[in-house]
Amino acid sequence: MKTILVGGQYGDEGKGKISSYIAIKDAPDIVARGGVGPNAGHKVLYDGNWYSLRMLPSGFVNPKSKVMIGAGVSVDPEVFKKEIEMTKTDGRVFVDKRCTYITPKHKEEDAAAELSKKIGTTKTGCGPSVTSRARRDAVLMQDVPEMQKYVIDVVEAVNKAKNVFIEGSQGFMLSVLYGTYPFVTSKDVTASSIAADVGLGPTSIDQVIMVIKAYTTRVGNGPFPEEIEVEEAVKLNFQEYGTVTGRPRRTSPELHWEDLKLAAMINSATQIAVTKVDIRFPGNDGKTKYDDLTTEARMFLDQVEAKLGIPVTLIGTGPDAKDIIDRREEML
Ligand code: IMP
Ligand code: MG
Numbered sequence: 001m002k003t004i005l006v007g008g009q010y011g012d013e014g015k016g017k018i019s020s021y022i023a024i025k026d027a028p029d030i031v032a033r034g035g036v037g038p039n040a041g042h043k044v045l046y047d048g049n050w051y052s053l054r055m056l057p058s059g060f061v062n063p064k065s066k067v068m069i070g071a072g073v074s075v076d077p078e079v080f081k082k083e084i085e086m087t088k089t090d091g092r093v094f095v096d097k098r099c100t101y102i103t104p105k106h107k108e109e110d111a112a113a114e115l116s117k118k119i120g121t122t123k124t125g126c127g128p129s130v131t132s133r134a135r136r137d138a139v140l141m142q143d144v145p146e147m148q149k150y151v152i153d154v155v156e157a158v159n160k161a162k163n164v165f166i167e168g169s170q171g172f173m174l175s176v177l178y179g180t181y182p183f184v185t186s187k188d189v190t191a192s193s194i195a196a197d198v199g200l201g202p203t204s205i206d207q208v209i210m211v212i213k214a215y216t217t218r219v220g221n222g223p224f225p226e227e228i229e230v231e232e233a234v235k236l237n238f239q240e241y242g243t244v245t246g247r248p249r250r251t252s253p254e255l256h257w258e259d260l261k262l263a264a265m266i267n268s269a270t271q272i273a274v275t276k277v278d279i280r281f282p283g284n285d286g287k288t289k290y291d292d293l294t295t296e297a298r299m300f301l302d303q304v305e306a307k308l309g310i311p312v313t314l315i316g317t318g319p320d321a322k323d324i325i326d327r328r329e330e331m332l
Helices: 015-026 077-087 104-112 114-119 126-135 154-160 191-198 230-236 257-266 295-308
Strands: 002-007 030-033 042-046 049-053 066-069 093-096 164-167 207-213 216-218 250-252 271-275 312-316 324-326
Touching: 002 015, 002 191, 015 042, 015 164, 015 207, 015 271, 015 312, 015 324, 030 154, 030 191, 049 077, 066 154, 093 154, 104 114, 104 126, 154 191, 164 191, 207 257, 230 250, 257 295, 271 295, 295 312
Parallel strands: 002 164, 002 207, 030 066, 030 164, 066 093, 207 271, 271 312
Antiparallel strands: 042 049, 216 250, 312 324
């Protein structure tokens, strides 16, 4: 089984939580990351500890899974090594030899560029590293001496393995192709590109899980319909802060249906995961059975299924990986 998980909104849908649950439950041979690079921030609560990750996939939580970063991802060795230390995963973490190396210069460029100010980038060097790659003057992981210990051919590994779980990063509305250009990240982040990032072709993918949050947030600049003031978001308990940048996220209390329909289509999503249902609908904290959800929450999930025409298989009801309703067996 090869499964891809992608974000259906502006990033920060709670992909980390869903990924960590799937890694524990399904025990994939490999958990691999696609997407842009360390601009992504995932927060994972596992065994009572919070982990803030930017390079490693959230699926690291299963000690039986090998942890890999696909060729399409730009890698910052400093961040990478810190996360291996923090997660105690040394010995089972690998990067593809073709990954782009994020140099200190890329980070400086990202922090300084006028365009970055306009877009509100994460200043992690991702955009400039992608530019270098396109200019054909980037350095690849296979040529970085300090990284040799981790360098392998991820393509071979993921194509050979039986059970592979691939985590995308960012979200549909931040795709350089389909998002709110120019207020987007530097790559396409839909399922086809995430597959290509790790070296899997389209027909090798069995399932695409699109994660959406029960309300909408955006960090950084760009169009954002039905945005509410911070004060109001605080009252609703929707106010969030960026994992990488610490910036307050912008909030829109509703789902943007037309965007989600397009996202589901382009990602060819086969399942939807809805996170933070407990935040949007109080009284659902930590529920693990669908029938125990409040009527309001169930009506909302029915609406998601009806509008998108895709089964809602995973429902997040709290921050811990165990706070989840998993309907995959009954629905697929
Ligand atoms: P960049 O990816 O750092 O170039 O930033 C481009 C835009 O995408 C900015 O608005 C960022 O805030 C946003 N962005 C990049 N990565 C993420 C993410 O993982 N979650 C949410 N927003 C992101
Ligand atoms: Mg994030």
